């Protein structure tokens with residue numbers, strides 16, 4: 001980003017926020033903490049240090065292990081100049097069922113992550129092409145979908161439809177948020193209906209499944225993209241392995257519920273490394289733009 005761009009971003013409060021968030025997770029239960037302490041990769045145990053890891057977009061240069069990252073880091077790696085115009089940032093969860101301690105849990109995750117909810121939504125450019133983007137945060141309540149996450153994802157889709165822009169959603173989620181009960185489950189229907197609206201308007205929806213994506217997120221918009229990409233080694237599934245093991249009483253394959261397994265079964269179109277994600281998304285947006293123009 002140019003100096004002037006940085007100054008402008010600073011005034012918009014974007015630049016300072018991003019940097020604050022990046023240092024935040026390193027101190028708090030992040031897998032990258034292991035690298036900081038042991039100077040090795042938790043997956044392959046080869047020597048690895050923090051600057052080297054950051055340089056490689058938090059992917060182990062030796063074994064290609066993709067570390068979980070925060071939404072603002074994802075934006076930094078995906079959007080042109082890391083510039084992102086966030087919307088619906090003021091939405092905060094209520095406690096519709098008076099679930100014990102729910103407010104406290106939300107407050108604690110807000111403090112821990114600097115986010116207000118488990119998804120960040122906004123508009124940015126990828127290789128000069130304008131897109132709506134939604135990025136989920138597994139660090140916030142396990143990326144669970146309550147009414148706010150469902151609403152923000154839906155608003156992102158509606159905005160894409162209104163502006164005629166493609167939409168990219170990075171998923172990272174344990175499923176629906178149990179503290180909001182039926183209000184959470186209804187988000188599956190709401191977001192799926194919004195996908196249908198995109199379909200009617202011929203707006204392409206690109207899904208990127210990141211580690212981990214499961215439960216109701218997989219069972220709704222996570223599997224409804226026109227193109228579904230996934231990061232290597234990401235856990236992608238619906239119910240957990242133990243639940244299924246216990247139900248069907250059969251030994252499940254070792255790679256069960258990985259992105260690679262889902263690609264083999266036809267649920268994922270392509271596995272894309274983090275370093276190739278930007279150019280892949282750019283190519284897909286461009287390829288679909290012609291079809292969109294033809295339709296109009």
Ligand SMILES: [Zn+2]
Pocket residue numbers: 041042043044045046060061062063064065
């Ligand atoms: Zn490694």
